[in-house]
Amino acid sequence: MAFELPALPYAKDAFGDLISAETFDFHHGKHHNAYVVKANELVAADPALQGKSLVELIRSSKGGLFNQVGQIWNHTFYWLGLSPEPTKPSAELQAKIDEAFGSTDELIAKLQAEGVGHFGSGWAALVLENGKLAVKSYHDADTPVAYEGVQPLFILDVWEHAYYIDYRNARPVYAEKLLKNAINWDFVSQNLDGEGVSRADQPA
Numbered sequence: 001m002a003f004e005l006p007a008l009p010y011a012k013d014a015f016g017d018l019i020s021a022e023t024f025d026f027h028h029g030k031h032h033n034a035y036v037v038k039a040n041e042l043v044a045a046d047p048a049l050q051g052k053s054l055v056e057l058i059r060s061s062k063g064g065l066f067n068q069v070g071q072i073w074n075h076t077f078y079w080l081g082l083s084p085e086p087t088k089p090s091a092e093l094q095a096k097i098d099e100a101f102g103s104t105d106e107l108i109a110k111l112q113a114e115g116v117g118h119f120g121s122g123w124a125a126l127v128l129e130n131g132k133l134a135v136k137s138y139h140d141a142d143t144p145v146a147y148e149g150v151q152p153l154f155i156l157d158v159w160e161h162a163y164y165i166d167y168r169n170a171r172p173v174y175a176e177k178l179l180k181n182a183i184n185w186d187f188v189s190q191n192l193d194g195e196g197v198s199r200a201d202q203p204a
């Protein structure tokens with residue numbers, strides 16, 4: 001069975017100007033889809049790669065295939081981490097945020113700085129590491145899935161293709177607007193169970 005482009009968990013126009021329907025047409029319909037198409041081509045051409053889930057491929061591949069399967073997972077997790085409706089961290093997550101960063105505003109500022117400061121394409125992420133929250137960034141198609149002991153809670157796409165339609169070249173404005181208005185805190189809170197990796201996985 002081939003990997004699929006997962007459906008968006010909301011309507012393409014649900015975010016209004018924050019993330020336009022046109023951005024979803026390109027970012028989900030063209031960029032994310034291209035990773036799916038290319039990964040399936042690579043897997044179809046090599047029997048040794050067949051029979052592995054998306055996450056198994058991420059953890060066992062390098063180079064060209066890693067880039068495609070990493071980006072399939074990263075984008076799926078990114079879409080799940082966004083919500084057009086306002087949400088709030090659970091009490092458990094809020095306590096961890098306050099312990100690690102002082103407040104949700106401080107966490108958002110740290111995620112924003114990490115994403116804006118990341119040189120070139122990549123991802124800013126909130127992860128759980130050794131039971132504590134941490135902000136990290138990953139370059140190009142790199143992904144928290146590839147690191148043992150790291151449990152992803154949320155990732156923000158800082159590739160230019162995430163913001164060029166709605167924000168032109170203004171990565172800081174894109175990052176600030178999404179982080180302040182579009183995080184799906186219900187999803188982030190749920191991922192404290194350590195099962196975040198599996199939520200964007202696909203079977204072989």
Ligand SMILES: [Fe+2]
Pocket residue numbers: 027031075157159161162
């Ligand atoms: Fe992207």
